Amino acid sequence: MTDQRLIGELREEGGLGVVHVEDVYATGIDDLWSAITDPERLARWVVRIEGELRVGGEFTAAFTSGWRGMGVVEVCEAPHRLQVRTWEPGGVTTTIEALLTPEGAGTRLVIEDRGLPLEEYAAHGAGWQAHVEDLAAYLAGRVPRSWEERWHELSADYLELARAAR
DSSP states (O other), X not given: OOSSOOOEEEEEETTEEEEEEEEEESSOHHHHHHHHXXXXXXXXXXXXXXXXXXXXXXXXXXXXXXXXXXXXEXXXXXXXXXXXXXXXXTSOEEEEEEEEEXXXXXXXXXXXXXXXXXXXXXXXXXXXXXXXXXXXXXXXXXXXXXXXXXXXXXXXHHHHHHHHHO
C-alpha cells in the first residue's frame, strides 16, 4: 500500500460488496446536508441530478466518475439520513446510504454503497474516497482535483483491502 490516509473500508455481505467511507467535515450538519442533497451543490463536486428528489421520486444521475444511471429516493430524513437505490440499464442495483451526525464543531458523514459485485467493489471504494475528498475540497472553497487521477492513486490500496476482506 502507498503511504496515504484511507477513509474507506470494504466488506462482503451475502456474496456482494459493501463500500464504507466516512470522514468529519468542518461544517454544520445543515450545510453538509445541503451539499449532499441540493442538485446545484451536488453538481459542483460529484453528480448532476435531474428528476424528482423526494421519497419515491425517480432521477437520472451523471457522476464525475463517468457512471450514468437512474435512481429512486427511498429514505430522506433531513438532516440525518438519505438512502437511494441506483441502477444503470441492464446493470446491478445498489443502495447508497448517507448518515450525518454532529461531531464537535463539524459533522461526520458516513456513506455506504451496498450490493456491488465483488469484482468491482475495490474500484468503487477508491471512487467513493475520491468523491468524498472532492466534497471536502468543495466545502473548503477549493477546486476538487481530478477525480480520475485520484482514483488511479487509490486503486491499488483498495484492491489490497478487497483481498484482505476475503
